[in-house]
Amino acid sequence: MLFTPRITKVHAIVLRAEAWREKDRLLVLLTRERGRILVVAQGAQRPQNRLAPFTQTGVVATFWLARGREFDRVTDARWEDIARRLREEVTALAAFGIVAEVLERATPAEAAEPALFEEVREATLALASGVPVHKWLTTLLVRLLGHLGWSPCWLTCSVCQEPLKEREALFAPSVGGSLCLRCGATKALPDAQRVALATLQGIEALGRQPRLMTTLHLRPALWEQALGLLRMAWCYHLESDLRAWRVFEQCRRSHPALLLPQK
Numbered sequence: 586m587l588f589t590p591r592i593t594k595v596h597a598i599v600l601r602a603e604a605w606r607e608k609d610r611l612l613v614l615l616t617r618e619r620g621r622i623l624v625v626a627q628g629a630q631r632p633q634n635r636l637a638p639f640t641q642t643g644v645v646a647t648f649w650l651a652r653g654r655e656f657d658r659v660t661d662a663r664w665e666d667i668a669r670r671l672r673e674e675v676t677a678l679a680a681f682g683i684v685a686e687v688l689e690r691a692t693p694a695e696a697a698e699p700a701l702f703e704e705v706r707e708a709t710l711a712l713a714s715g716v717p718v719h720k721w722l723t724t725l726l727v728r729l730l731g732h733l734g735w736s737p738c739w740l741t742c743s744v745c746q747e748p749l750k751e752r753e754a755l756f757a758p759s760v761g762g763s764l765c766l767r768c769g770a771t772k773a774l775p776d777a778q779r780v781a782l783a784t785l786q787g788i789e790a791l792g793r794q795p796r797l798m799t800t801l802h803l804r805p806a807l808w809e810q811a812l813g814l815l816r817m818a819w820c821y822h823l824e825s826d827l828r829a830w831r832v833f834e835q836c837r838r839s840h841p842a843l844l845l846p847q848k
Contacts, residue, residue, distance in 0.1 A: 592649055592660060595619060598706060599644040600685035604630055610640045611656070613689055614648070615705060620696040621688065624650055626659040636662060643668040643681055643713075645706060668713035676836045677712055680722040682829040684708075687729055690823055701732055708795070716798055719808045724791045724798040726815040731792055735822050737762025739789035744768040749782055756780045756814050758821035776817065784810045 597614040605611035610629040626636045639662040650657040671678045730736045743761035755769035757777040784807045820826045
C-alpha cells in the first residue's frame with residue numbers, strides 16, 4: 586500500500602475564487618503538480634484571515650494542502666507573485682477571466698500538465714508587466730487551442746489544403762478553420778466569416794512565437810477580427826459561448842482605449 590502524505594505542496598495559479606458556506610472560499614487552482622483542482626480556504630471570507638490575500642484571482646503562489654473528504658484544504662501559502670494589474674485594471678481582469686474559464690472548462694481535473702502550467706504562469710506575469718490586453722488575450726487563446734489539439738488551419742485552406750494567397754479568405758470552425766474563397770463558394774457554411782489574410786497571419790505568428798505579443802503590430806480592425814475568430818473557435822469546441830465574454834464586451838464598451846490601440 587502506497588503512503589499518501591497528509592500535507593502536499595503545489596505551485597498554483599488561482600483561476601477563480603468564490604464564497605463557500607458562511608466563512609470559507611472555494612478556489613479553482615491550476616497547478617503544476619496536479620493540474621486543475623478545487624480546494625477550500627477555511628475562514629478566507631474574513632478580511633483578517635491570513636489566507637484571504639491568497640484567494641484572489643490571478644495570484645501565483647505555493648499552497649500546502651491537507652486531504653479532505655470533499656475538497657482538499659489550504660493549510661498555508663507563500664507568495665510567488667500577483668498580477669497587481671488585475672486589481673487595478675478591469676479590462677485586464679476581464680481578459681484573465683476569459684482565459685480562466687477556458688482552462689476550467691477545457692482541461693481535465695486532476696491531470697498534471699507542467700508545460701501548460703508554466704506557459705499560463707509566464708503569461709500571467711506578462712499581463713502584469715503591462716502587455717496590451719488585446720495582444721495578451723489573442724496570444725493565450727490561440728496558444729491554448731494548440732495545446733489542446735484544436736488549432737484550426739490558419740494559412741492553408743482546410744478543404745483543398747492549398748496555401749492562402751488572396752488578401753481575404755473565409756474562416757469557419759465547422760470545417761477546421763480557414764477556406765480559400767474558391768472552396769468557400771462551393772459550400773453553404775452558416776458559421777463562415779470573411780477575414781483578412783493579415784489577421785490570419787498575425788494569429789498564426791502568435792501561435793508559433795508567443796513572445797511576439799509585445800512587438801506584433803496590426804491595425805485595430807484586425808485585432809478586433811482576430812478576437813472574433815478566436816471566440817468563434819472556442820465557442821465551437823466548447824459548444825457554447827464563454828460567460829466571461831459578456832464581461833469583456835462590457836469593458837470594451839466602457840474602456841475602448843484600454844483594449845485596442847488608437848492608431
